[in-house]
Amino acid sequence: MSLPKHLLDGYERYLNKGFVRNRETHERLALYGQKPEVMVISCCDSRVTPEGIFNMGPGELFVVRNVANLVPPYEDTEGQHGTSAAIEFGVGSLKVKHIVVMGHGQCGGVKAFREHANAPMETGQFIGRWIKLLEPAAIAMACMPLDQADDPQLAMEYAGIRQSLKNLMTFPFVEKAVQDETLRLHGAWFDIGSGELRVMNEDSQRFEEVEHPPIKVIAQSAGH
Ligand SMILES: [Zn+2]
Structure with missing residues (x-):
């Protein structure tokens, strides 16, 4: 084979x-x-590639990808906590200086949660349980809407990133590193179609477009 x-x-x-x-x-x-300074928590979505988006080479990004770029809260229970293990390794052993939770537009995991919010388990044995992690984000969003409600998918994508950042702080070693100012947490959101990157403002919690020179238009090559 x-x-x-x-x-x-x-x-x-x-x-x-x-x-x-x-x-x-x-x-x-x-x-x-390896000694990467940045850890990225991104979605599995094939259209969102952290190394590509940030133009980083080998050894530069410590990446964990999962459905809907979610961070579960810290749990002291038995079980296979894949994302939590990566966070432990990134912060505890590699001592990364930054963690970027990067969401994206048209996220299928977020969409599945929105469409099955009342019965998320129906979306599959594993996915349903996993995207239930978005429930507190949906509650927070309803209590304190920070974003325009005319795009509920986008608002939920943002809320999921905010919730994951909040959950990161439930890990004692993350909280300590943030307090010691050896680690900074960031929220980001990527638009697949336009390539636009938005970064969460730490104070307002709102997402703001990253300023950049106009994109150069060049002929698309067929190769890679
Ligand atoms: Zn996604």
């Missing part, structure tokens, strides 16, 4: 371009280990 051909073709292109270009970085990373 081999991998699909387009993956093997892609790997060959990677070896000859990306890997060759970063060869010394790879050797250094293999020898000395």
Whole structure:
């Protein structure tokens, strides 16, 4: 059994371009280990790639991706807490200086929660239970609407990011690192179609567009 051909073709292109270009970085990373300063918690969505969006190479981002970029609250229970394990490793061992919770537009996980808010378990054995993590976000949103209500999907995406940032602070080692000012938490939101990135203002909790020069229009190449 081999991998699909387009993956093997892609790997060959990677070896000859990306890997060759970063060869010394790879050797250094293999020898000395990783020391990324930034952890990103992003969605599994194939259209939202943290390394691509921030133009980062190997060793620069510690990334965990899950359905709807959610952080569960700290739990001292038995169970396989995958995202929490990544947070523990990122903060405890790698000592990252920043954690970015990055949501995005048209998030299917958020959509599933909105459509099944009264019976989230119906959306699947695992997804339903997982996206129930958005329930406190929906309550917070109803109690204190921060965003325009004319786009309830977007408002829920923002609320989910705020809730995940709140949940991050329930991890004792995260809270301590934030208090010690060795760690900063950030919320961000990416628009797939336009490439627009919005960042949460820590004071107002509102999302603001990142200023950047106009996007250059260049002919699209067929290669990767
Ligand atoms: Zn998503």
